[in-house]
Amino acid sequence: MSDREKQAEEPRAGRCAIVGRPNVGKSTLLNAILGQKLVIATPRPGTTRSCVLGVYATEDPPTQIAFLDTPGLERPRGALGRVLIDAAKQSLADCDAIVFVTEAPKASAPAGVHDKDIAVLEALEAAGAPVILAINKVDKLKAKERLLSFIEAYRGAHAFEAIVPISATRGTNLDALLEEIRATLPGGLLYDPDFLTDRPERFFVGELIREAAMLNTRQEVPHGIACELDRYVEEDGLVRIEGTLIVEKQSHKAIVIGSKGDTIKKISTEARAQIEALLERKVYLRLWVKVVPGWTRDPVKAKQLAIQGEQP
Ligand SMILES: Nc1nc2c(ncn2[C@@H]2O[C@H](COP(=O)(O)OP(=O)(O)OP(=O)(O)O)[C@@H](O)[C@H]2O)c(=O)[nH]1
Ligand SMILES: [Mg+2]
Incomplete structure (x- = not known):
């Protein structure tokens, strides 16, 4: 077995925050990865109000990823907005990886990085952990060629570890996303095999x-x-x-x-x-x-x- 193959089979584990602006599908993504409904998700922005841990585990290869679902990051509106943003920012401390979720561009959207993602990216730069960009809701994308220029624009805005187009509701490309996250994690395992969440x-x-x-x-x-x-x-x-x-x-x-x-x-x-x-x-x-x-x-x-x- 080559070193590369051995590395691919080594146990790996770590914490991974799922962050992004409101309503892009962070909570839906966590549920899709876990294969069960753990956190709530609705069509209303501002659904998630506190960080919730959900541990994804598999034996093949041995992997444990402690995901943290977080409230959407945006410019704070009112006292509740500030509470949500503080919670999301705190989740960025002590994580081994970050999945930054954004949405595939709507037909009417201007080209380039979404305005509200620019502020999210600033928070991620400060965190320092490797960031993987997940472009969600590709099932809604009508003009597929727009995705290429969208990816190019984001690539220019941050040195992402990887960029993975996904659909959380259809389960598209989640394996590829998990593989990219796993590659950024340290060796070893951290959790009891049946540990799922930190909340009662x-x-x-x-x-x-x-x-x-x-x-x-x-x-x-x-x-x-x-x-x-x-x-x-x-x-x-x-x-x-x-x-x-x-x-x-x-x-x-x-x-x-x-x-x-x-x-x-x-x-x-x-x-x-x-x-x-x-x-x-x-x-x-x-x-x-x-x-x-x-x-x-x-x-x-x-x-x-x-x-x-x-x-x-
Ligand atoms: N078409 C489509 N809709 C999606 C997808 N993922 C999520 N959604 C929808 O997007 C809406 C928002 O999903 P959430 O998971 O609550 O989004 P969130 O990013 O957690 O939102 P906040 O908690 O408010 O920050 C819901 O109506 C989801 O069903 C997807 O891959 N495709
Ligand atoms: Mg949510």
Whole structure:
């Protein structure tokens, strides 16, 4: 066996942050790599509010990649925006590799590096770890030849380890992306073989409730939704959960409840189905809605509510 072949089979492990501007598909990518739904993903920018670890492991060749899903990086808007950006930037410290996710260009987009990616790139330069560019959503690309000039523009903006066009929803090219990440990692293994995440089940329960609420509301309402769990007990083979959806305006509370309570009922039914799939147990779920006026603009409340469920 040549040295090169031996190196290719050596165990390798490390931490890899997944970063990029909001809505490019970071969380969808993590779920696709793990082959299961771990983190929430919605069509609304600003879905992810804190960094979540998800460990990808395979035996062939022995590899463990501790991915960190992060909130989208953008110019901060309001106190909540600052909390999200601080969390994403912190994830860049101590990582062995970075996957920078961007989106394939829309037909109407000007040529070159996306405006909002320029600021993300500045944060990555400061981090110093090798960066792999993943160009996501290539399934939506109509004019494939645009991809070549897009790649050229990004190549000129940073010395990427590799540039890999992918589709997280279709699973396209994820093996190639994993191979590129693996090549940047140090030797050895780090984690217990069945270690998946650093968060307790109840964190993901709160996230699934927030996801259902975000998916069933429109405009500025999803941005200001948070979820707190008031009760979480296991008894008689079922899990009893009571949670409060927090909104920032009285008018938003009316939207979340809906006429005759239709919307909150729908949110509750969808969240319960997702939670039952996660816990593999029957779930009793009761939801309340509370207004905390302007919480996304208050630095203390934004921090508290954005990191709900996080271990102290
Ligand atoms: N067509 C297509 N849509 C995708 C792909 N990957 C993600 N999406 C969609 O893009 C939207 C945003 O996905 P997320 O995974 O929540 O994006 P994110 O980057 O984590 O967003 P934030 O957490 O807000 O920063 C969702 O509607 C996804 O279904 C893809 O490969 N192709
Ligand atoms: Mg996300």
